[in-house]
Amino acid sequence: MDKAIVIENLSKKYKNNRGIQDINLEIDRGEIFGFLGPNGAGKTTTMKIMVGLMKADKGDVRINGYSISKDYEQAMKNVGCIIENVTPFPYLTAYENMKLWGRFYDDVDDTRIDKSLEITGIIKYKNEKIKNYSLGMKQRLGIAIAILSNPNVVILDEPFNGLDVEGMVKMRELIIRLSKQYKTTFFISSHLVHDIELTCDKVGILYHGKLLNIDSTQNILKNYSSLENYYLSEVDLNGDA
Numbered sequence: 084m085d086k087a088i089v090i091e092n093l094s095k096k097y098k099n100n101r102g103i104q105d106i107n108l109e110i111d112r113g114e115i116f117g118f119l120g121p122n123g124a125g126k127t128t129t130m131k132i133m134v135g136l137m138k139a140d141k142g143d144v145r146i147n148g149y150s151i152s153k154d155y156e157q158a159m160k161n162v163g164c165i166i167e168n169v170t171p172f173p174y175l176t177a178y179e180n181m182k183l184w185g186r187f188y189d190d191v192d193d194t195r196i197d198k199s200l201e202i203t204g205i206i207k208y209k210n211e212k213i214k215n216y217s218l219g220m221k222q223r224l225g226i227a228i229a230i231l232s233n234p235n236v237v238i239l240d241e242p243f244n245g246l247d248v249e250g251m252v253k254m255r256e257l258i259i260r261l262s263k264q265y266k267t268t269f270f271i272s273s274h275l276v277h278d279i280e281l282t283c284d285k286v287g288i289l290y291h292g293k294l295l296n297i298d299s300t301q302n303i304l305k306n307y308s309s310l311e312n313y314y315l316s317e318v319d320l321n322g323d324a
């Protein structure tokens with residue numbers, strides 16, 4: 084199986100002793116992986132290391148076969164991400180913001196900008212200033228920016244945060260469609276069990292910096308009535324850090 088992301092023995096300890104400890108996981112090409120954990124579990128820390136915003140104490144991450152510590156440029160070549168918040172310039176339009184982002188890449192032209200806005204369903208607001216965007220529209224713009232360079236791996240920190248019901252449904256549909264249509268691999272962090280259950284093929288539970296378990300959503304739902312029940316039982320069994 085073609086592995087899009089491999090995380091090996093990843094550890095990072097902050098001065099206050101919090102952080103992540105010995106994370107191991109593998110994600111197949113085209114899979115939607117849900118990184119589920121409560122506030123402070125270490126999701127953002129892991130994702131920051133994955134995209135090179137922070138250095139690990141130990142371990143490594145391979146993306147598309149390339150190590151982020153040894154071959155950072157190659158590893159990042161096909162990655163799009165939103166870690167914490169994207170902050171588009173409010174007084175620029177979506178198009179102008181995308182144009183600025185596009186300068187980071189060699190092969191992003193106006194056609195690709197339009198395509199990204201089209202895929203994420205905000206092409207009709209292309210020439211509107213971001214200050215007039217709703218939160219859901221801004222989240223979509225975040226995805227549009229993340230997929231601008233046509234990456235095959237997309238890493239999203241809390242993409243459902245702050246969205247209303249309709250916004251969540253649309254975000255979910257968008258992620259699933261991209262994974263099916265383009266075989267894009269997604270690594271999504273969230274503390275929203277329900278959205279992870281409905282969106283992700285595979286789920287890893289992070290608790291107090293440790294990965295408690297990792298399994299396919301299908302398997303989990305064979306044995307538990309909901310992902311929430313599985314989550315609570317895993318935390319109850321193994322969660323004492």
Ligand SMILES: Nc1ncnc2c1ncn2[C@@H]1O[C@H](COP(=O)(O)OP(=O)(O)OP(=O)(O)O)[C@@H](O)[C@H]1O
Nearest residue numbers: 097098099101102121122123124125126127128129
């Ligand atoms: N720069 C830092 N220095 C010290 N401690 C930190 C730092 N960044 C994060 N932490 C701590 O490390 C732990 C993991 O934080 P992290 O932001 O990775 O969690 P998270 O799972 O993303 O949480 P949330 O869902 O609230 O965003 C937390 O206890 C946090 O307080």
